[in-house]
Amino acid sequence: QKEVEQNSGPLSVPEGAIASLNCTYSDRGSQSFFWYRQYSGKSPELIMSIYSNGDKEDGRFTAQLNKASQYVSLLIRDSQPSDSATYLCAVDTGRRALTFGSGTRLQVQP
Amino acid sequence: SQTIHQWPATLVQPVGSPLSLECTVEGTSNPNLYWYRQAAGRGLQLLFYSVGIGQISSEVPQNLSASRPQDRQFILSSKKLLLSDSGFYLCAWARGEGNLNTFGSGTRLTVV
Numbered sequence: 001q002k003e004v005e006q007n008s009g010p011l012s013v014p015e016g017a018i019a020s021l022n023c024t025y026s027d028r029g030s031q032s033f034f035w036y037r038q039y040s041g042k043s044p045e046l047i048m049s050i051y052s053n054g055d056k057e058d059g060r061f062t063a064q065l066n067k068a069s070q071y072v073s074l075l076i077r078d079s080q081p082s083d084s085a086t087y088l089c090a091v092d093t094g095r096r097a098l099t100f101g102s103g104t105r106l107q108v109q110p
Numbered sequence: 111s112q113t114i115h116q117w118p119a120t121l122v123q124p125v126g127s128p129l130s131l132e133c134t135v136e137g138t139s140n141p142n143l144y145w146y147r148q149a150a151g152r153g154l155q156l157l158f159y160s161v162g163i164g165q166i167s168s169e170v171p172q173n174l175s176a177s178r179p180q181d182r183q184f185i186l187s188s189k190k191l192l193l194s195d196s197g198f199y200l201c202a203w204a205r206g207e208g209n210l211n212t213f214g215s216g217t218r219l220t221v222v
Contacts, residue, residue, distance in 0.1 A: 034210065043200055043213040044154075088154070092209045096167065097144055102153030 003027060004091050006101035014109050019076040021104050023089030026070065032092035033065055033072045038103065039085045048074060079108045112137035116201045116214030123221055129174075129188040131217050133201030136182065141203040143184040144211060145176055148198040160184060196221045 005024050013019045021035075032051050036044035050056045050063040050072065062075040072091075076083055086105045090098040116133045123129060135141050145157040156169045158176035166176050173192050177185045184201060198218055202211040 032209065041218075043216045046210070046212070049210070090211070096142065096159050096161065096209070097156050097169075098209050098211055100154040 002101075003093070003099045004089055004101035006087075006089050006104045008102060009105040010107045011104055012107045012109060013079050015079060015081060017079050019079045019083065019106055019108070021074040021076075021087050021089075021106065023072045023074075023101055024070055025072070025089075025091045025099075027091070027093040027099075028067075028070065030067075030070075030091045030093050033063070034090040034092075034098065035061075035063060035072075035074045036088040036090060036100075037085045038088060044088055076106075079106075081108045081110050084108045112203070112212070114201065114203055114212060114214045116217060118217060119215065120218045121220070123191050123219065125193055125221055126190045129186070129191055129195070129219070131186040131199055131201075131219075133184045133186075133214055134182055135184075135203045138182070138203070138205070140181060141205065142209075143178060144202040144204070145174075145184065145186045146200040146202065148200065150197070154200070158186070191221045193221050195219065 003026050035048040037047045038044040048061050048063040050065045053065050056063045060077045064073045084107050086103040088103045089101040113136045143160045146154045148154050160166050160178045163178055174188050198216050200216045201214040204211050
């Protein structure tokens with residue numbers, strides 16, 4: 001079992017729709033969770049962090065965390081073609097480095 | 111503010127040649143530093159991390175090595191490149207007390 005699992009996609013949504021990206025993790029001791037966006041050929045950039053159960057909203061982005069289910073998600077409202085990218089879920093398991101999922105590729109169709 | 115510089119952006123090297131990729135961080139002191147590799151269509155694989163000068167931890171056995179000669183400088187090296195060393199190499203830093211990674215712009219290495 002991978003430590004951080006994501007569906008590789010591609011996830012295809014029409015422009016203006018809500019994109020829902022999901023991530024599960026195996027280490028119950030994990031405390032911090034991050035979503036990175038990576039455009040093709042570019043380095044990942046942090047877009048959301050979440051530390052406690054519930055929802056955290058930032059503009060069109062909402063991160064959701066459920067530690068009991070070991071599940072974290074990212075919702076993108078009013079999806080735009082510029083949101084087309086690979087989204088990486090990362091988990092802080094208390095080791096020296098974050099553990100990354102392999103990413104979900106999102107395609108927003110105009 | 112903190113910035114991270116990584117170079118070169120792209121590199122094409124023959125099999126058996128040496129490698130040296132450099133990463134520097136500005137605007138902070140005693141950062142945790144990391145080297146990741148990302149193969150095409152794959153996730154991030156942690157190669158090395160460092161919590162201080164001369165302190166290097168290797169995550170996977172491989173053909174590569176890392177060094178930290180100064181507090182904010184991290185170098186990835188190889189004596190003889192293999193075809194399998196091709197990939198996108200990313201340097202990252204985090205504050206000493208946390209694991210929030212900020213990435214450099216990356217180096218696309220192609221071994222031919």
